[in-house]
Amino acid sequence: MTIKEEKLLSKGYDFSEVEEKWLDRWQEEGSFRAEMESGVPSFSIVIPPPNVTGVLHVGHALNNTLQDVLVRYHRMKGANTLWLPGTDHAGIATQNVVERQLATEGKTRDDVGRDAFIEKVWRWREEKGGTIINQLKKLGASCDWDRERFTMDEGLSRAVRQVFVSLYKEGLIYKGDYIVNWCPRCLTALADDEVDHEDTRGKLYHIRYPYADGSGHVVVATTRPETMLGDTGVAVHPEDERYNHLAEIGIKLPLTERTIPVVFDEHVDREFGTGALKVTPSHDRNDYEIALRHSLPHLKVMNDKGIMNEEAGEYAGLDRFQCREKIVADLDRLGFLEKIEEYDHAVGHCYRCKTVIEPTTSLQWFVAVKPLADKAVGAVREGRINIYPKSWYNTFYSWMGDIRDWCISRQIWWGHRIPAWTCGGCRELIVEAEDPQSCPNCGGSDLHQETDVLDTWFSSALWPFSTMGWPENTRELKTFYPTSVLITSFDILFFWVARMMMMGIHFMDEVPFKDVYLHALVRDKHGKKMSKSTGNVIDPLEVMREYGTDAMRFTLTAFAAQGREIKLDEDRIEGYRHFINKIWNAARFALMHVSDCQPDVTAVAEKPRELPLAHRWILSRTAATVREVRAGLDEYRFNDVASACYQFIWHEFCDWYLEWIKADLFSGDKVLKEQAQGVLLAVLETVLKLIHPVTPFVSEEIWSALPGARPLLATSSFPELRPDWEDEDAVGRMEMLMGIITGIRNIRSEADVHPSARISAMVLCGDQQTVEFISGFEAAISDMTRLERFTVSHEAEKPADAATYIFKDIEIFVPLKGLVDVEAELGKLEREKKKVEAKMKQVDGKLGNDKFLANAPGPVVDKVRQEKADLETKLAKITEAEERLNNMA
RNA sequence: GGGCGGCUAGCUCAGUUGGGAGAGCAUCGGCCUUACAAGCCGAGGGUCACAGGUUCAAGCCCUGUGCCGCCCA
Numbered sequence: 001m002t003i004k005e006e007k008l009l010s011k012g013y014d015f016s017e018v019e020e021k022w023l024d025r026w027q028e029e030g031s032f033r034a035e036m037e038s039g040v041p042s043f044s045i046v047i048p049p050p051n052v053t054g055v056l057h058v059g060h061a062l063n064n065t066l067q068d069v070l071v072r073y074h075r076m077k078g079a080n081t082l083w084l085p086g087t088d089h090a091g092i093a094t095q096n097v098v099e100r101q102l103a104t105e106g107k108t109r110d111d112v113g114r115d116a117f118i119e120k121v122w123r124w125r126e127e128k129g130g131t132i133i134n135q136l137k138k139l140g141a142s143c144d145w146d147r148e149r150f151t152m153d154e155g156l157s158r159a160v161r162q163v164f165v166s167l168y169k170e171g172l173i174y175k176g177d178y179i180v181n182w183c184p185r186c187l188t189a190l191a192d193d194e195v196d197h198e199d200t201r202g203k204l205y206h207i208r209y210p211y212a213d214g215s216g217h218v219v220v221a222t223t224r225p226e227t228m229l230g231d232t233g234v235a236v237h238p239e240d241e242r243y244n245h246l247a248e249i250g251i252k253l254p255l256t257e258r259t260i261p262v263v264f265d266e267h268v269d270r271e272f273g274t275g276a277l278k279v280t281p282s283h284d285r286n287d288y289e290i291a292l293r294h295s296l297p298h299l300k301v302m303n304d305k306g307i308m309n310e311e312a313g314e315y316a317g318l319d320r321f322q323c324r325e326k327i328v329a330d331l332d333r334l335g336f337l338e339k340i341e342e343y344d345h346a347v348g349h350c351y352r353c354k355t356v357i358e359p360t361t362s363l364q365w366f367v368a369v370k371p372l373a374d375k376a377v378g379a380v381r382e383g384r385i386n387i388y389p390k391s392w393y394n395t396f397y398s399w400m401g402d403i404r405d406w407c408i409s410r411q412i413w414w415g416h417r418i419p420a421w422t423c424g425g426c427r428e429l430i431v432e433a434e435d436p437q438s439c440p441n442c443g444g445s446d447l448h449q450e451t452d453v454l455d456t457w458f459s460s461a462l463w464p465f466s467t468m469g470w471p472e473n474t475r476e477l478k479t480f481y482p483t484s485v486l487i488t489s490f491d492i493l494f495f496w497v498a499r500m501m502m503m504g505i506h507f508m509d510e511v512p513f514k515d516v517y518l519h520a521l522v523r524d525k526h527g528k529k530m531s532k533s534t535g536n537v538i539d540p541l542e543v544m545r546e547y548g549t550d551a552m553r554f555t556l557t558a559f560a561a562q563g564r565e566i567k568l569d570e571d572r573i574e575g576y577r578h579f580i581n582k583i584w585n586a587a588r589f590a591l592m593h594v595s596d597c598q599p600d601v602t603a604v605a606e607k608p609r610e611l612p613l614a615h616r617w618i619l620s621r622t623a624a625t626v627r628e629v630r631a632g633l634d635e636y637r638f639n640d641v642a643s644a645c646y647q648f649i650w651h652e653f654c655d656w657y658l659e660w661i662k663a664d665l666f667s668g669d670k671v672l673k674e675q676a677q678g679v680l681l682a683v684l685e686t687v688l689k690l691i692h693p694v695t696p697f698v699s700e701e702i703w704s705a706l707p708g709a710r711p712l713l714a715t716s717s718f719p720e721l722r723p724d725w726e727d728e729d730a731v732g733r734m735e736m737l738m739g740i741i742t743g744i745r746n747i748r749s750e751a752d753v754h755p756s757a758r759i760s761a762m763v764l765c766g767d768q769q770t771v772e773f774i775s776g777f778e779a780a781i782s783d784m785t786r787l788e789r790f791t792v793s794h795e796a797e798k799p800a801d802a803a804t805y806i807f808k809d810i811e812i813f814v815p816l817k818g819l820v821d822v823e824a825e826l827g828k829l830e831r832e833k834k835k836v837e838a839k840m841k842q843v844d845g846k847l848g849n850d851k852f853l854a855n856a857p858g859p860v861v862d863k864v865r866q867e868k869a870d871l872e873t874k875l876a877k878i879t880e881a882e883e884r885l886n887n888m889a
Numbered sequence: 890g891g892g893c894g895g896c897u898a899g900c901u902c903a904g905u906u907g908g909g910a911g912a913g914c915a916u917c918g919g920c921c922u923u924a925c926a927a928g929c930c931g932a933g934g935g936u937c938a939c940a941g942g943u944u945c946a947a948g949c950c951c952u953g954u955g956c957c958g959c960c961c962a
Contacts, residue, residue, distance in 0.1 A: 011924085011925070011927095012925085012927070013927090197960085197961080197962095269890095272890095286962095346961090346962085391893070391894070392893095394892075395892080395893065395960075398961085399960095399961085491960095521959095558913085559902085561902075561903070565895090565958080565959085567901065567902085568901095569900085569901065569914085571901095571914070571915090572901075572913080574914095574927085575913070575914060575927095576913090577927070578925095578927045578928090580927090581925070581927050581928095582924090582925065582927080582928085584925080585924045585925035585927090585928085586924065586925080587924085588924050588925080589924030589925080590924080591924095592924075635905095639903070640903080643903075643912070643913085646912090646913080647912080658924075659929095662923095666923095742931090745930060745931065746930095746931060748919095748930085748931080749919065749930065749932075750918095750931075750932080752918090752919075754919085754920085755919070755920050755930075756920085786922075839909090845946095846908090846945075849946085850945085851945035852945040853945080854945075855944085855945045855946085856945060856946075857908085859908095860908050863908080
């Protein structure tokens with residue numbers, strides 16, 4: 001037994017060794033290397049760089065499967081194809097990892113110092129940072145791995161500096177003291193979209209703020225009473241008559257000695273609570289803006305770690321949450337507490353460490369994004385960038401419409417250090433791409449670089465061009481920029497996608513990608529977010545081990561319908577593993593009959609009109625499937641691609657075609673046999689190519705066993721449309737034969753005829769032509785329904801003692817010699833009759849309606865008329881059958 | 890409070906110019922029929938959330954309501 005036979009005779013598909021093998025082969029052959037041939041269209045994707053700290057989760061699996069499907073498709077279509085891989089340096093996350101490592105040694109980053117710490121991070125990256133890249137390789141991701149990039153690479157870092165300096169010089173980057181989202185644990189500022197808002201059951205404290213003249217009080221409500229120590233005013237609506245008189249009086253702030261003013265601001269909601277709002281400019285974003293409008297002073301009452309500072313008076317030194325309790329107790333004791341309500345509200349948490357965010361003022365670097373955002377919006381409006389699914393356009397526009405300046409400085413060490421220096425001599429601020437040696441203003445050499453680093457997303461925003469060698473004008477940029485499509489999860493539309501648009505358009509003068517496909521988040525089968533704490537996480541690596549990578553990829557593809565969240569059920573993966581196995585076994589069968597053929601046996605498929613019906617039919621169905629798959633891939637309808645393949649391969653190719661041609665394959669008739677071999681091989685080749693982008697391993701494995709010397713499937717050509725294979729006549733005829741076979745099988749099953757029992761059946765049809773057509777398939781029909789005798793007629797007498805089945809205008813009889821269960825048969829006919837009558841009622845309703853006849857298009861009316869005729873025929877046959885049965889009884 | 894999405898068979902979901910309600914899984918019955926029991930054959934199952942409207946015709950378009958989810962304030 002040869003190795004090939006041994007392998008192909010194995011009954012079940014053993015994916016583990018197969019996957020290993022092809023991963024190696026593809027790499028060895030350089031199948032995924034991006035060539036830059038001239039005169040060939042390009043297709044390029046840059047990977048959404050996973051965090052260097054990451055391990056593959058099911059979201060990555062989905063994201064990269066979809067990318068790989070497209071990339072493999074376009075590569076097979078012959079495009080210059082580039083899928084550029086890499087990781088980002090994940091500033092905060094990575095720093096946290098290394099700090100934790102230090103903590104086990106009882107050290108902090110300050111103990112080791114900045115340079116040594118960064119060195120440690122690099123070392124960590126060398127040792128552990130490659131994990132997710134290897135996992136992506138296992139997934140079969142056909143990236144050009146020689147081009148792997150990292151946001152902290154030298155080239156990318158140079159791009160970051162260049163961009164920073166340009167934007168600064170254009171006045172689009174500035175430094176200022178503004179309110180930011182502060183994480184008191186990470187000790188850094190965060191961008192707005194790095195804050196997760198979680199609905200929290202909290203308390204709303206209603207506090208009495210006495211008028212300064214003692215004539216009364218106003219009640220304000222807050223969820224964060226500790227911030228009252230930083231209040232510098234109370235705001236009310238200018239038209240709120242309840243408070244007009246307070247303008248001159250002011251408020252005596254409880255627990256302090258301070259008197260604060262009342263200001264009148266239209267943004268105050270008169271309906272909320274008492275219509276009075278405490279204003280804490282240093283610890284609340286809205287209050288910050290109110291304070292700006294009314295020149296209220298800022299008063300910071302906490303330090304960076306969320307501990308109350310000296311401004312908090314006797315509360316100094318307390319943690320913010322301890323302080324809250326004490327404040328509430330004190331207010332209560334002194335009679336300032338009106339009431340406490342249960343209150344649901346969204347609380348901001350650090351997206352990295354889940355600590356409650358403290359909005360606070362701080363000196364930070366910002367990008368003035370408005371002008372950049374406007375250009376991005378313009379590109380989308382003009383259709384230079386298309387977003388799929390369409391439902392995201394609204395969200396995109398509304399978010400971009402009221403976008404705020406982007407805080408890009410982070411108070412951490414791991415990342416791109418801001419290229420700005422302050423001169424110790426003259427305080428000049430120097431922003432340069434190259435480290436300056438001396439101050440251009442005073443010539444002094446006492447220069448101090450900013451200690452902050454840039455937001456990781458700042459470098460990610462440059463990814464589509466920084467990875468291709470910008471600011472050099474490289475061949476890669478010329479060939480592959482703008483990229484063809486960006487595939488990512490909707491939750492980073494703004495973190496990343498929008499920012500790439502801004503930066504790409506600004507610096508490349510061209511959009512970074514033509515299409516954006518946003519896929520859903522993968523949830524568990526109940527629709528819950530997967531999380532370690534809930535314990536409902538599906539680990540893709542485990543799935544791949546258990547069911548095979550192809551099964552997982554196929555499942556994810558089948559679930560990727562636009563505009564819907566993905567509820568992943570492991571049972572479904574198992575189901576699709578069965579499909580992979582089905583393909584394997586179908587191929588195994590096919591190879592038993594074609595492995596010794598010359599590859600040119602497929603030439604018979606070039607002249608389909610000369611072939612027997614079943615071949616014409618399967619070729620036509622193959623052509624239709626090719627059409628569907630191509631259209632699905634072109635329009636990002638991944639689920640349609642999967643279901644078209646599934647439906648065709650299992651329920652047409654396997655269930656019908658393979659069964660149908662067995663007789664020919666085992667036949668002594670050389671011509672019939674070679675036709676069957678040829679078409680079988682041609683269809684199998686097409687199927688393997690179609691399915692390869694989704695299930696690369698099993699398809700490549702089978703492909704390698706096909707007769708003849710072949711290039712790798714991964715670099716073979718994708719099936720072209722085959723109008724010459726399309727054959728509606730063959731499809732119609734085949735459907736009639738399949739209907740007859742199904743009818744006979746139905747009768748056998750309903751009548752409890754043992755599958756091995758040889759019985760006879762008779763078919764009555766409308767005319768002699770049809771009789772002749774059907775008789776031509778007597779053998780096939782008998783074979784597939786295990787008949788000993790099959791007859792066709794258009795005028796024979798209808799047997800009395802027979803079970804019947806009606807398919808369109810064809811009646812099928814299976815004589816059962818006293819074995820007919822009259823009651824059961826009548827029941828079956830009755831049910832059938834009800835259905836037909838219900839349909840008939842609908843159809844009659846339409847045809848009896850003059851307006852329908854007048855307004856509906858001709859073809860629609862004709863169709864309904866035809867339907868009525870069919871229903872009448874069927875009804876008549878049912879009635880007849882009932883009469884026969886009743887006569888028997 | 891604002892915005893978006895969803896509600897179709899027991900479950901998970903398709904349903905793209907409005908004109909036949911579908912798939913997979915699950916269920917039930919029968920089969921080791923020489924590729925596959927990870928299989929084959931057959932069957933049952935739905936007031937398309939609810940109420941109106943437009944139309945000759947609505948799962949699909951419009952309005953409102955309910956429930957669920959997400960985002961934003």
